[in-house]
Amino acid sequence: MSDNVKINRGLKGVYFERSGVSDIDGARGELTYRGYSIHDLATQSSFEEVCYLLIHGELPTAEELAGFDARLRAARVLPDPVHDIIAACRDGHPMDVLRTAVSALAALEPASRDTGEDAFVANGIRLTAQVPMIVAAHQALRNGRDPVAPDPALGHAANWLWMLKGEPPSEAAARLADVDFILHAEHGANASSFAARVTIGTEANLHAGIVTALSTLAGPAHGGAAEDVMKMVREIGRPENAAAYVRAKRAAKEPVTGFGHRVYRREDPRARHMRDGVRQLGEEMGAPEWYEILQAVVEAMAPYARHGLNVNVDFYSGVIYQLHDIPMDLYVPIFAIGRMPGWVIQCIEQRRSNILIRPLTLYTGPDPRAYVPLAAR
Ligand SMILES: CC(=O)SCCNC(=O)CCNC(=O)[C@H](O)C(C)(C)COP(=O)(O)OP(=O)(O)OC[C@H]1O[C@@H](n2cnc3c(N)ncnc32)[C@H](O)[C@@H]1OP(=O)(O)O
Numbered sequence: 001m002s003d004n005v006k007i008n009r010g011l012k013g014v015y016f017e018r019s020g021v022s023d024i025d026g027a028r029g030e031l032t033y034r035g036y037s038i039h040d041l042a043t044q045s046s047f048e049e050v051c052y053l054l055i056h057g058e059l060p061t062a063e064e065l066a067g068f069d070a071r072l073r074a075a076r077v078l079p080d081p082v083h084d085i086i087a088a089c090r091d092g093h094p095m096d097v098l099r100t101a102v103s104a105l106a107a108l109e110p111a112s113r114d115t116g117e118d119a120f121v122a123n124g125i126r127l128t129a130q131v132p133m134i135v136a137a138h139q140a141l142r143n144g145r146d147p148v149a150p151d152p153a154l155g156h157a158a159n160w161l162w163m164l165k166g167e168p169p170s171e172a173a174a175r176l177a178d179v180d181f182i183l184h185a186e187h188g189a190n191a192s193s194f195a196a197r198v199t200i201g202t203e204a205n206l207h208a209g210i211v212t213a214l215s216t217l218a219g220p221a222h223g224g225a226a227e228d229v230m231k232m233v234r235e236i237g238r239p240e241n242a243a244a245y246v247r248a249k250r251a252a253k254e255p256v257t258g259f260g261h262r263v264y265r266r267e268d269p270r271a272r273h274m275r276d277g278v279r280q281l282g283e284e285m286g287a288p289e290w291y292e293i294l295q296a297v298v299e300a301m302a303p304y305a306r307h308g309l310n311v312n313v314d315f316y317s318g319v320i321y322q323l324h325d326i327p328m329d330l331y332v333p334i335f336a337i338g339r340m341p342g343w344v345i346q347c348i349e350q351r352r353s354n355i356l357i358r359p360l361t362l363y364t365g366p367d368p369r370a371y372v373p374l375a376a377r
């Protein structure tokens with residue numbers, strides 16, 4: 001029987017469910033959320049609008065958006081014990097601290113136990129507001145400062161930068177963070193969203209799904225890439241070193257981080273907006289060399305683009321965060337802040353037509369054999 005079974009390792013190319021949320025055309029390099037091009041959303045909408053679109057299925061009217069935004073702002077509250085937990089974990093990686101704090105919220109907030117659809121929406125909105133607070137509070141506490149209270153006058157992205165830095169962000173910095181969150185908001189059956197669906201498939205609550213998603217996002221093959229790209233850029237140091245770096249990586253058969261994607265065979269459409277951001281910000285800040293190093297890596301990788309190996313969304317985002325003086329270990333949590341609405345709606349979709357996700361592994365171990373008692377081994 002084992003000879004006839006087709007194994008889809010890594011579930012490559014396997015459709016496991018239908019979804020009405022986002023569509024990725026890997027061959028053309030196109031991405032839409034609910035039918036709207038990522039380019040239109042990145043240039044014309046706000047993160048709050050995109051959250052509404054993803055969660056409710058349609059772009060909001062001005063009134064609907066105001067109501068949704070008010071809900072998000074009102075949800076910017078962390079129970080005191082969460083601050084204590086963050087303080088106790090202050091030396092941990094921010095991603096571990098974030099996951100731990102979200103798990104603590106599940107235990108501290110009784111509403112998180114409700115598994116009805118309205119509860120998934122309400123808990124999803126609350127968590128979307130709380131996740132940036134956790135990341136900012138940890139950054140403050142590990143640097144010996146008190147967490148900065150949220151500013152109800154600021155939108156989601158601007159408030160995040162305010163809580164992180166303790167000073168009002170420029171309009172340009174807030175807009176760049178907003179675009180970054182929009183670009184990261186949703187991406188189909190990526191590893192973290194798929195993992196969240198597996199958790200919800202067991203009829204667990206939304207917080208459990210988000211904890212799973214956070215755990216899965218953390219690795220360098222997924223959300224950790226932006227941090228690794230920044231390390232790579234620092235190692236390369238100067239544009240003229242890029243070609244030798246790429247040659248060495250290819251010779252060692254190691255991945256060049258920030259390149260490659262399970263679905264895209266053309267450039268990841270989200271990368272364009274991040275690239276523009278790095279170039280502009282680098283010029284404005286008198287630090288164009290980061291962009292030049294990145295472009296030298298792209299040039300050195302050009303021979304492989306023919307085979308579908310192109311930059312992904314996280315090739316450029318790390319340098320943007322670096323230019324904003326954000327520590328490298330916050331890059332994955334920033335991805336998580338943006339991905340919240342995507343995880344929430346994927347969990348809601350899974351819950352709506354739920355089925356236990358339980359595939360098979362083909363057994364390749366020993367044939368049945370007699371048990372040998374411990375004394376006889
Ligand atoms: C937001 C995100 O999560 S985007 C992804 C972020 N991750 C990264 O940037 C890390 C670097 N990239 C990678 O490790 C991979 O491209 C992944 C994990 C993203 C996708 O991996 P897969 O879909 O499994 O691609 P797979 O490993 O099958 O690659 C196909 C071929 O391209 C090569 N390849 C894939 N990515 C890279 C890369 N970054 N650099 C060099 N070669 C690569 C593989 O070696 C393989 O070559 P082969 O057929 O000769 O063996």
Ligand SMILES: O=C([O-])CC(=O)C(=O)O
Nearest residue numbers: 186187189190191262263
């Ligand atoms: O879709 C994927 O496999 C990874 C990705 O780009 C994302 O989650 O944004």
